[in-house]
Amino acid sequence: MKRLVWLAAVGIGLSAFPAAAQSVLWGSSAFENKYFSIDQATAAALTTQPVVLAGFTVNGINSLTRDPSTGLIYIIAKTQSNGRQLATLNLATGVATLVGALGDNFSTLAFNSSG
Numbered sequence: 001m002k003r004l005v006w007l008a009a010v011g012i013g014l015s016a017f018p019a020a021a022q023s024v025l026w027g028s029s030a031f032e033n034k035y036f037s038i039d040q041a042t043a044a045a046l047t048t049q050p051v052v053l054a055g056f057t058v059n060g061i062n063s064l065t066r067d068p069s070t071g072l073i074y075i076i077a078k079t080q081s082n083g084r085q086l087a088t089l090n091l092a093t094g095v096a097t098l099v100g101a102l103g104d105n106f107s108t109l110a111f112n113s114s115g
Contacts, residue, residue, distance in 0.1 A: 025037070025038040025040055026064060026091065028060075028061035028062075030060045030062050030078070032059075033051055033061070034048050034049060035075075035089070036049070049094040051077060051095075051096050052096060053079070053085065053087055053096040053098060054098070055098075056077065056079040056080070057079060058078065058079055058080075059080055060077075061075050061077060062077075062078055062084065062107045063076040063106075063108045064089070065110060068111055069111075073088060073089045074099075074109055082101070083103070083105070084104070085099075085100070085101055085102065086099040086101075086102055
């Protein structure tokens with residue numbers, strides 16, 4: 001059974017997306033290298049895209065969340081042979097930028113309202 005990590009639509013990139021995209025949820029799969037947009041009205045997957053993290057083979061995305069103070073999207077990428085990596089993600093392109101190795105099997109990220 002595949003689990004999905006869902007992200008509530010609490011202003012994900014509202015400043016970066018057109019008005020039509022503001023009703024979109026973002027989710028990720030902890031067991032596959034993909035993230036996706038979900039239409040809130042129909043629950044249909046609108047887009048599915050893999051994450052590209054230079055120098056790593058990504059096997060899953062454990063967490064996907066937005067820093068409310070900067071608007072940056074952060075992910076925990078499960079990588080082959082290298083454990084969990086913290087990275088930022090460009091939702092439009094799927095390109096992730098490495099922040100650093102987490103050193104343990106973290107599965108969730110969260111920010112408070114001030115970041």
